[in-house]
Structure formats: structure tokens, C-alpha cells
Amino acid sequence: MFxxxxxxxxxxxxxxxxxxxxxxxxxxxxxYSTADKKTLHTRLxxxxxxxxxxxxxxxxLNKDKILALAKEIKADxxxxxxxxxSENADFIEAVEKAGIAFIGPSSKSVKMxxxxxxxxxxxxxxxxxxxxxxxxxxxSIQEGKKIAREIGYPILxxxxxxxxxxxxxxxxxxxDFDSAFESTKREALKSFANDDVYIExxxxxxxxxxxxxxxxxxxxxxxxxxxxxSVQRRHQKIIEEAPASVVDEExxxxxxxxxxxxxxxxxxxxxxxxxxxxxxxxxxxxLEMNTRLQVEHPVTELITGIDLVxxxxxxxxxxxxxxxxxxxxxxxxxxECRIYAEDPYNNFLPSTGKITKYVIPAGAGVRVDTGIACDxxxxxxxxxxxxxxxxWGADRTEAINRLTRxxxxxxxxxxxxxxxxxxxxLENPIYLSGKFDIRFIEKEFEQLITNHRNLEELNxxxxxxxxxxxxxxxxxxxxxxxxxxxxxxxxxxx
Amino acid sequence: MNNYIVTLDExxxxxxxxxxxxIRLNDNPIEYELINxxxxxxxxRINNKFYDxxxxxxxxxxxxxxxxGTSYDVLIRTFLQEKASQLIQVQKMHDHLTxxxxxxxxxxIKINKQAGDKVEHGESVMILEAMKMExxxxxxxxxxxxxxxxxxxxxVDKGGLLFTIKNH
Numbered sequence: 001m002f003x004x005x006x007x008x009x010x011x012x013x014x015x016x017x018x019x020x021x022x023x024x025x026x027x028x029x030x031x032y033s034t035a036d037k038k039t040l041h042t043r044l045x046x047x048x049x050x051x052x053x054x055x056x057x058x059x060x061l062n063k064d065k066i067l068a069l070a071k072e073i074k075a076d077x078x079x080x081x082x083x084x085x086s087e088n089a090d091f092i093e094a095v096e097k098a099g100i101a102f103i104g105p106s107s108k109s110v111k112m113x114x115x116x117x118x119x120x121x122x123x124x125x126x127x128x129x130x131x132x133x134x135x136x137x138x139x140s141i142q143e144g145k146k147i148a149r150e151i152g153y154p155i156l157x158x159x160x161x162x163x164x165x166x167x168x169x170x171x172x173x174x175x176d177f178d179s180a181f182e183s184t185k186r187e188a189l190k191s192f193a194n195d196d197v198y199i200e201x202x203x204x205x206x207x208x209x210x211x212x213x214x215x216x217x218x219x220x221x222x223x224x225x226x227x228x229x230s231v232q233r234r235h236q237k238i239i240e241e242a243p244a245s246v247v248d249e250e251x252x253x254x255x256x257x258x259x260x261x262x263x264x265x266x267x268x269x270x271x272x273x274x275x276x277x278x279x280x281x282x283x284x285x286x287l288e289m290n291t292r293l294q295v296e297h298p299v300t301e302l303i304t305g306i307d308l309v310x311x312x313x314x315x316x317x318x319x320x321x322x323x324x325x326x327x328x329x330x331x332x333x334x335x336e337c338r339i340y341a342e343d344p345y346n347n348f349l350p351s352t353g354k355i356t357k358y359v360i361p362a363g364a365g366v367r368v369d370t371g372i373a374c375d376x377x378x379x380x381x382x383x384x385x386x387x388x389x390x391x392w393g394a395d396r397t398e399a400i401n402r403l404t405r406x407x408x409x410x411x412x413x414x415x416x417x418x419x420x421x422x423x424x425x426l427e428n429p430i431y432l433s434g435k436f437d438i439r440f441i442e443k444e445f446e447q448l449i450t451n452h453r454n455l456e457e458l459n460x461x462x463x464x465x466x467x468x469x470x471x472x473x474x475x476x477x478x479x480x481x482x483x484x485x486x487x488x489x490x491x492x493x494x
Numbered sequence: 495m496n497n498y499i500v501t502l503d504e505x506x507x508x509x510x511x512x513x514x515x516x517i518r519l520n521d522n523p524i525e526y527e528l529i530n531x532x533x534x535x536x537x538x539r540i541n542n543k544f545y546d547x548x549x550x551x552x553x554x555x556x557x558x559x560x561x562x563g564t565s566y567d568v569l570i571r572t573f574l575q576e577k578a579s580q581l582i583q584v585q586k587m588h589d590h591l592t593x594x595x596x597x598x599x600x601x602x603i604k605i606n607k608q609a610g611d612k613v614e615h616g617e618s619v620m621i622l623e624a625m626k627m628e629x630x631x632x633x634x635x636x637x638x639x640x641x642x643x644x645x646x647x648x649x650v651d652k653g654g655l656l657f658t659i660k661n662h
Contacts, residue, residue, distance in 0.1 A: 166627070183621075186603075187628055349597050350625050352652075357535075357548045357560065380599050384625065411563035413548050420564065455564075460524075461545045462566040463500045464517055465538055466557045467509040468528055470570045471496055473552060 002026050002076040002101070002317060007045070008066050009081030011371025012387060013295075014041035017079050020309040022046075029073055031066065033059035035379040040371050047073065054381050060084045063091050070100055077101035077316055079309075083383070086292035089114055103316040105270045105291045112266040113289040116160045117198050119266075123286045126265040128258045131277060131285040133200035141181050144199060145174060151201045157181060159188035160196035167191055168235055170202060205437040206277040208232065209244050209284065211259035212300045214311060215269040216321045223256045224300045224308075225330055231425060233348065233441045238418075239425060240296035241335040242303050245396055245434035251282050262289060271297070271312050277438075295338070295388065298369060302334035302392040333396040335403050337422045339410070341384040344421035345449055350384040351416040353377070361409035365392040365402050378415050386417065396434070400426055424448045499576045501569040592635060592659045596650040600624030605646050607657075611639045619657060622650070637661050 004027040007017045014030055018041060021028035030045030035054045042048045049069055051059040059065075061084055070078055078095055080086040080103070092107035104110075113119045121135045132151060137160050138144040148155045148171065157180055159167030167188040169180045181197070189195040212224040228244035229237045247255070259274035266289070273294050275287040297308050311322060341351045358374040370387035378384055389406055393399030404426050407419055428444055430436050441448070496511040510518040517524050527539040536547040538561075550558040550565075555575065558567050571579065604621040607613060613633040620642075622629045637659040644656050 183628060190623075346597070352599070356550065359563070380625065382625075408563065411546065411548070411560060413550050413560045413565070416565065457543070458545075458561055458564060459502060460519060461538060461540055461543075461547075462559070462561050462564075462568065463502055463507045463509060464519060464524070464526060464540060465528075465536070465545075465547050465559060465561065466500050466502075466566070466568045466570050467498045467511060467517070468526075468538075469549065469552055469557055469559075470498055471511050 002313065004029055004073065004075045004077075005103070005313070006066070006070045006073065006075035006078045007031070007041070007081065008060065008078055008085055009083070010036055010041060010060055010382065011039055012041075012369045012385065013081035013083075013293075013371075015044055015371050016369055017081060017309055018044050018046075020307065020313065024310060024313065026313070029075055031060070031069065033381070035377060035381055038373075038376045040373045040376065043373070049073070054379070056084070056381070063094060067094055067098055067100075070095075071098060075100060077103050077313070079103040079312070080292070082292050082295055087114060087290070101316050103270070103312050104293075105268055105272065109266040109268045110291045113291050114161060115196075116158060116162065116288055117196070119289060120198075120286070122265050123262060126261050128262045128265070128286045129284060131200045131203060131287070134198045137196035137198050138181075141178055144181055144197075145177050147199050148174070148177065151199065154202040156200045156202050157184045157197055158200060159184060159192055159194070160198055161192035161194040162188060167197075203277050203279055203285065205439060206279050207244070207246060207436075208237075208275065208287075208438050209247065209255065209278045210273050210275045210290075210294075211256055212294075212297070212308075213259050213263045213268070213272050213274060214308075214315070214321060215263055215272070216315045217269050217318055218320060220321050221260050221263055221268075222321055222323060222325045222328065223259055224304050224306060224328065226252065226255060227296060227299055229296060230436055230438045231431070231440055232438050235438075237296065237338065238441065239335065239337045239422070239431075240299055241333065241396070241399070242299040243330050243333065246278075246282070255284055258284070258286070262286065270315050271308055296336055298367060298388065298390040299334040299336045302367065302390060303330050303332055304328055305331065332392055332394050333399045334390060334392045335396075335399045336388050336390040337403060337407070337426075338385055339387045339389060339412075339422070340418045341378040341386055341415040342418055343416040344418050348418075350380070351378065352380050352384070353415045355386075355412060355414040357411055357413035359409070359411035360387070361389070361406035363402075363406070363409075365399075366406045367391070384415075386412065386415075400432070421448060497573055499571050499573065501571075502566065590661045591640065592637070594619070594631065594634065594656050594659065596622060596652055596654045596656055597631075598622070598624045598629075599650065599652045600629070601649050602644050602646055602656075603628065605642060605644075607639050607642070609639050609641050612662075613637060613639060613659065620644070622656075631656060633659060635659060 005021050006029045007014050018028040027046045029047040030041050031049050031051050032042045033054050053059050085091040089107040089111045092102050095102045117135050120130045123130050154172050157169045169184050171180050184197050185195040207230045209226050211226050215221045226244050227242040229240040231239035262274045271293050273290040276284040277287050278284040342348045355376050360368045367390040372386050391399050391402040393402050425431050498509045500507045508520050529537040534549045538545045538547050545561050548560040600622045603623045607619045615636045617633045618630040620631045622631050640658040640660045642657040
């Protein structure tokens with residue numbers, strides 16, 4: 001049994017892990033950068049250690065600092081959360097060597113899945129369908145253009161070490177190839193320290209369906225059903241739900257079987273996700289495996305009743321999976337939306353600043369995973385996510401209605417948020433029908449951004465409030481003038 | 495002077511504060527009550543409905559606030575101020591130089607154009623990297639780059655001038 005876990009991450013996911021540790025009676029040790037002193041994870045952790053600096057490489061991505069700290073504070077294990085070190089095989093190897101448990105897969109599995117080209121090759125070998133394209137990195141613009149011509153435009157250019165939508169570009173025609181190739185390589189080098197890129201056929205109007213898998217160190221596997229994460233913008237997920245309304249029992253059998261095969265192919269243990277593209281005929285293709293806990297894991301927790309973080313800790317301790325496949329069933333429906341500090345009405349520009357008011361929703365079936373408290377800062381150094389709002393319902397309709405209700409209760413001041421935009425998505429007929437694909441946001445964009453603030457009643461309240469403020473301000477000014485005109489300063493109280 | 499013009503989403507509303515609890519919005523009488531809860535927090539009652547309001551900032555003409563979690567950024571002027579600003583608007587139309595400013599803080603990682611170059615509407619002029627993403631800064635209109643005031647690999651603040659475009 002672990003006594004102390006070092007959480008090598010920040011914000012909401014650090015909070016999520018701290019909470020699991022507390023419930024298990026394990027001491028939680030957090031780290032924080034200078035800019036993150038006022039976030040929530042710093043306050044909630046049993047112990048919090050400062051990492052000097054602000055950039056990721058100085059702090060949450062500093063291997064030496066984090067390993068030295070783990071040894072110094074005698075942590076039994078390190079939980080990497082998602083992002084940062086979660087899929088970094090070198091880091092995992094170093095942790096393994098230091099005699100500290102890594103709460104996640106082995107460095108070997110991460111390596112096998114980390115290179116997207118090698119993973120495609122591996123999947124092909126294990127009968128998991130892949131998207132047509134290259135299984136090796138593209139060496140030159142000439143070679144790339146030749147392959148693209150064979151597959152046919154449009155194509156996707158992707159960083160071999162990439163993920164999460166970074167280092168990926170769609171190319172419509174050959175004239176855009178050169179600049180896209182350079183740009184993708186540059187972004188890949190910066191984000192993943194590796195500029196290998198490969199080509200995939202662009203599949204028209206697919207859904208993004210993913211399967212949550214879990215393995216223990218004794219070779220047992222289960223899946224926790226699927227999620228639909230098709231509501232994305234620039235390959236960044238915005239709304240996720242479980243189960244996927246388009247997946248019927250027969251399709252579910254096929255995709256979960258493939259997902260377990262994929263996990264077995266890389267001797268996987270701990271929590272992992274097999275991401276798939278699914279076309280209109282419900283044919284599916286392996287996209288990538290995320291060898292870590294996903295941002296959207298709460299929707300799976302809400303429909304299965306399993307605490308995935310606790311299960312991760314237990315499996316890392318060497319225990320058997322706590323549940324068998326036959327005991328798992330889907331209960332109701334869950335929808336998550338990601339609340340970002342960004343301005344959807346201005347090209348989704350990130351918004352930075354101090355959160356000056358923060359009221360979170362509550363009530364039955366509402367879960368808020370956030371790393372923010374009042375007076376926290378959204379800084380330019382990290383991802384501008386404020387919170388994940390997740391709602392459970394007996395069915396999809398109830399979950400969506402509840403999420404809409406909860407979004408209306410959220411109050412955030414100090415930064416611009418995407419809450420209005422999320423509300424527009426939740427009332428969009430195509431979203432409600434369940435028949436949306438990964439280009440939904442792109443296709444419905446005009447509709448989604450013109451829909452905002454259609455509440456006349458609320459607008460009237462705003463107009464009235466503004467007038468009252470202006471009026472009281474000008475009254476105050478008049479008063480001040482009146483007082484200063486008085487020649488006897490003894491009467492000045494203000 | 496308790497007549498105001500409030501501009502919200504480019505729509506103008508006419509407001510008269512008629513008394514302690516009465517206001518006229520575009521000539522419709524409305525009963526209200528404003529309660530100051532604490533420093534910047536207010537409760538606004540309009541007829542039989544309460545609103546939670548948080549005042550973020552108040553400038554001379556601009557008020558930023560939250561009503562039930564929805565953020566508002568409105569312009570407010572007295573009748574006189576409104577008239578004056580309309581006059582200024584007309585003058586601005588004659589201005590030909592367009593300034594392009596950084597939409598967010600970040601790093602300029604590539605500059606594709608130089609002073610004197612012709613640009614089309616929507617053409618990429620430079621790449622601004624922020625939050626690990628590359629963002630293309632495009633020309634908002636066609637014209638000639640008058641000057642570029644940033645250098646490659648230099649950081650920029652939000653709102654910092656990047657380049658200017660003049661008409662042909």
C-alpha cells in the first residue's frame with residue numbers, strides 16, 4: 001500500500017488525484033510553479049512543493065527536479081495525470097529505475113504506442129483496423145506529396161509523437177503541402193522534441209469514438225465501454241459523453257473487442273484509451289492509443305460507478321483489477337463539457353487574468369472538476385481550461401438538460417469563458433439528434449456563434465444595471481464637486 | 495441628467511431613470527430594486543425576477559459586469575456624449591492606416607512579409623505562438639505593409655502593435 005503519492009501535474013487533474021488519495025488515506029504531495037501558487041491543487045494537497053519558475057520545462061516538465069523531490073520527500077509513487085510526463089517513456093524509465101512506482105503503464109507500452117507510426121504497424125499486425133496512410137515517417141516534401149497523391153486529398157499530416165490535436169494539419173490540395181509540412185514539423189519539434197510526421201487519409205464525416213480499457217500487471221483486462229468525443233474544434237475535444245448514442249450493442253462488441261486486442265498487443269496495464277474514427281457505416285479505424293488517464297474520464301466513472309483514479313493506484317500497487325467484465329454495466333448517460341478561458345466570438349483567443357468571482361453549480365447529478373478557486377490566475381503558461389462540468393442523467397436527454405441548467409448556474413468573472421458557446425452547442429438540433437461528426441463545430445459554427453445571448457430578459461437587466469451604475473457614478477461626481485466648492489475643509493469626510 | 499443611451503451588441507437602448515424604483519426602458523416603465531450586497535456584488539430585482547450581478551469594471555463610458563454568469567461589456571453615454579461620439583466616428587472613416595495588434599501574448603516565431611510587400615485580404619503575415627499553438631496573424635484587408643515593428647523570436651504583449659497596412 002502506498003503511503004505517499006507525488007502528483008506531477010497541476011490544476012483540475014491534480015485536484016482529482018489529491019481527492020482520490022485523501023479518500024484512500026494516502027498522503028498527497030503536490031508541486032506548483034510560481035504562477036500556480038494560488039490554484040486549488042496547491043491548497044488542497046496535504047503537502048505542496050514549489051518548483052521555481054513558470055515555463056513547463058522549468059517546472060512540471062522538469063524531470064530532474066521532480067525525481068529529486070520524489071526521493072527527498074520519500075514518495076512511494078508518482079501520478080503524472082494527463083499531459084506533461086504522462087506519456088514520456090524516458091521519464092517513466094527513470095522513475096522505474098529510482099525504485100518509485102509509476103501510476104500508469106510501463107515505459108515499454110508507452111514506447112510501443114508513443115510512436116504513432118509504430119503503433120499503426122502494431123495494430124495492423126493484431127487485426128485492429130487502421131486508417132489508410134503511411135506506417136513510417138515521411139522523409140521529404142517530395143515523398144510526402146507522392147504518397148498524398150496516391151491516397152488522394154484531402155489528407156492529414158500528423159506528428160508521429162503527437163496527440164491531443166497538437167502537431168496535426170489537414171491539407172486540402174497539393175499547393176498547401178509545403179507550408180503545412182514545415183509548420184507541422186516545427187510544431188512537432190517544439191511540442192514533442194521529435195519532428196517525424198506521417199500521412200493519413202482524411203476520413204469524411206467520422207465520429208470520434210473511444211474505448212476506455214484497463215489492465216492489471218497480471219494480464220487481466222476489462223473495458224469500461226465507449227465515449228463519443230466528436231464535438232471538437234481543431235481536434236481539441238469540447239464535449240464528451242458516454243455511452244455513444246450511435247453505438248448499438250453489436251458495434252459495441254466489435255469496438256471493445258478490438259480495443260482489448262490493442263491493449264494486449266502492447267502488454268498494457270493501468271488505464272488507457274483506444275481512440276477510433278467511426279464512419280457512417282459504423283466501420284471503425286484505430287486512431288491512437290492514449291497511454292494515460294483521459295481528461296474526459298469522469299463520464300465513464302459516472303455511468304459505471306468505478307473510480308478510475310483509485311483503480312489506477314490499486315493496479316500500480318500490484319493488485320488485481322477490482323472488477324470483472326461481467327459485473328460492469330452501463331447505467332444512464334453522462335455528458336461533460338470543458339469550460340475554457342477563451343473567447344469563442346473572437347477566434348477562441350485564450351483569455352488570461354485573475355478570477356475575481358467564481359460560483360460553481362451544484363445539485364443532483366452535477367460534478368465539477370476544477371483547479372480554480374476565487375483569486376486564482378489563468379496564466380499564459382498553461383492550458384486555459386478552467387473546469388470540466390459533468391452531468392449524469394437517467395438518459396441522454398436528462399443529462400443534457402441538467403448540464404444546461406448547471407451551465408446557467410456557473411458564474412465566472414475576470415476572464416472571458418466559452419460558457420455561452422457551450423450552451424449553444426447543447427441546444428443545437430444536430431447535437432441533440434446525436435448525429436454529429438468531428439466537423440460538427442466547423443460546420444455549425446455560424447449558427448453556434450449567432451445564437452448567443454438571445455435572452456431579451458437578461459439583456460434588459462444588463463441595460464438597466466449599466467444605467468444605474470452610470471447614474472450613481474455621476475451622482476457621486478456631483479456630490480464631490482459640491483463638497484470641494486465648500487471653502488471650509490473641516491466638513492470633508494471623504 | 496438621467497437619460498442614457500446604452501449600447502449592447504451594437505444595439506442602442508434608451509433609458510430614463512424616473513425615480514427611486516422606476517425606470518423607463520425604450521419608453522416602457524419598469525419597476526426595479528438594486529441591492530448592494532458587498533463591494534462589487536449586487537442583486538437587481540426587475541419586477542418579480544432577481545438577478546445576480548457582479549461589477550467587474552466601470553470606466554467613463556464602458557461598464558463590464560456579469561449578470562447571472564453571463565458577461566456584458568456595454569457602452570453607456572448621456573445623450574450629449576452619444577452625439578459627440580457620432581461626430582468623431584465620421585472623421586475616423588477617412589483614416590487609411592490600419593494597425594494590427596497582437597490578439598494575445600506570445601512569441602513571434604516567423605515573419606512571412608516585409609515592409610513594402612503587397613498583401614491580400616486574409617493573407618498570413620506572421621506566426622504568433624501562444625499556449626503551445628501556432629496562430630497565423632493574417633492581414634485584415636488588402637494593401638501594402640507600411641511597417642513591421644516586431645522581430646522574429648521576440649515576445650509580444652497582448653495589444654502590442656505588430657504591423658501596419660496602408661491602402662494602395
